[in-house]
Amino acid sequence: MTKRLSVRVWTSVLSVVLCGLLGITAIIGCAPTALALEYNKEILVESDFSGRDLTDSSFTKANLKKSNFSKANLSGVSFFAANLESANFEGANLSNATLDSARFMKANLTNAVLEGAFAANAKFDGAIVDGADFTDVLLRPDEQKKLCKVAKGVNPTTGRDTRDTLFCP
Template sequence: MVKTIFRVCRWIAFWVLVVSVIASPLYISIPSAIALDYNKEILLNSDFSGRDLTDSSFNHANLRNSNFSHANLEGVSLFAANLESANLEGANLTNATLDSARLSNANLKDAVLEGAFAANAKFDKAIIDGADFTDVLLRRDEQDKLCKVAKGTNPTTGRETRETLMCF
């Protein structure tokens, strides 16, 4: 009787182990990127090209002349960041926070900024050919400035830059 109970318990333990090993990958969510904190860092001329920086934070960071081309910056916070002359060509800035960021002379060619918060951001002389500004919150004067140079169609979303900026 004791041997039978022991065998049944061992059999149950074995199958619980097998099922948990098989099922565990279904319940574990491994993030595609680890959010990083670069707040207040001086990162002049840094190369972040092609990186997945989802949900990272660059608040008040000095990123002048840095390369973010084709980087995934979805949900990234760039509050008051200095992005002067930064290369953001083809970057995904969906739902990014760009409030008070300085993007003077930045290259935003073919970037997707859909849903980004860019109130008080400065885009003086920024290259925005093919950029997608769908649902981006901008100050009216910055929007007018961008509309004067807006052209092209975003290759990722298929939207025209002028239409996404609601240029009339």
């Protein structure tokens, strides 16, 4: 990771300590929710974000090739135009995420929940979608057809059939 990213992480940790432990939320304007981070345009190839709560964070135009987001909470996250080639999203929560123009080539979306995500112009060539939940996801018709060719399984969190959530014939 870059030095700039390390400084940002330590700043976030310090903010959480000051806000949570010292109870000075009114003085420095802390919110009681998860801290949203910005990784826009960062080169984060092979980064490990597994199991993290990244609610409402932004990875716009970031290079996240081969990164690990397994079991991460990515609700409301922006992956606009991000390179997510061969990234691992197994069991991740991508509900209400912005995935527009993102590249999920060969990404692992096994058992991921994408409910309500905006994925217009996203590319899923070679993606693994076993057990993924695409309920109310806005997809291009050609991408939806590609996904239907490989879709199978039931999402263990929502209990929904992947093919049903994609409206496969």
